[in-house]
Amino acid sequence: QSALTQPASVSGSPGQSITISCTRTSSDIGGYNYVSWYQQHPGKAPKLMIYDVSNRPSGVSNRFSGSKSGNTASLTISGLQAEDEADYYCSSFESTSTGVFGGGTKLTVL
Amino acid sequence: EVQLVESGGGLVQPGGSLRLSCAASGFPFRNYAMSWVRQAPGKGLEWVSAINDDGDSTFYADSVKGRFTISRDNSKNTLSLQMNSLRADDTAIYYCAKGIAGRTFSFDYWGQGTLITVAS
Numbered sequence: 280q281s282a283l284t285q286p287a288s289v290s291g292s293p294g295q296s297i298t299i300s301c302t303r304t305s306s307d308i309g310g311y312n313y314v315s316w317y318q319q320h321p322g323k324a325p326k327l328m329i330y331d332v333s334n335r336p337s338g339v340s341n342r343f344s345g346s347k348s349g350n351t352a353s354l355t356i357s358g359l360q361a362e363d364e365a366d367y368y369c370s371s372f373e374s375t376s377t378g379v380f381g382g383g384t385k386l387t388v389l
Numbered sequence: 390e391v392q393l394v395e396s397g398g399g400l401v402q403p404g405g406s407l408r409l410s411c412a413a414s415g416f417p418f419r420n421y422a423m424s425w426v427r428q429a430p431g432k433g434l435e436w437v438s439a440i441n442d443d444g445d446s447t448f449y450a451d452s453v454k455g456r457f458t459i460s461r462d463n464s465k466n467t468l469s470l471q472m473n474s475l476r477a478d479d480t481a482i483y484y485c486a487k488g489i490a491g492r493t494f495s496f497d498y499w500g501q502g503t504l505i506t507v508a509s
């Protein structure tokens with residue numbers, strides 16, 4: 280069982296906003312201020328969307344934003360577009376110096 | 390342009406060995422940590438192993454510890470993963486991933502992946 284729990288699926292209509300949560304289930308995650316989010320389209324490599332909880336890499340749309348409250352990090356996508364339909368993964372690292380990914384969330388744009 | 394190109398994938402029997410390589414270009418390879426991340430068919434991402442910029446620190450997931458060895462050659466801009474005692478549950482696409490500056494477990498560039506199938 281992953282130390283990071285995500286909902287299996289979320290959905291939204293074009294133009295709406297959605298939020299994907301990533302909850303720390305282990306008390307032993309040292310890197311929770313270093314949560315990253317990745318987007319993966321079918322058959323493609325993952326793409327970094329957010330790092331260090333809320334930082335957006337150059338070239339990533341400002342419709343994507345990240346935040347954290349307590350044990351839960353969140354990825355919010357505003358102004359949903361059809362191209363946003365993909366799998367999304369959160370990640371961090373544990374104090375044992377091992378990386379960890381959440382189980383992934385499938386976003387469906389209705 | 391950053392490029393990461395994996396090679397070495399293929400079909401291998403249970404108990405066998407395989408060596409993956411990742412050729413990096415477009416950035417100062419020696420300055421960044423690198424990782425391998427895998428994805429079993431139809432499943433999520435799993436971090437496998439990481440190595441720091443100068444290669445003197447390595448990290449492994451429990452699922453591969455003692456069987457896999459990560460290494461790098463900064464003179465050839467190459468990352469490697471030696472995989473021994475392979476099992477059916479090692480079947481996956483293996484991605485090479487570049488660490489963000491100053492971070493080992495956040496990845497800003499990924500290769501396209503190489504498929505490893507462990508089956509008899």
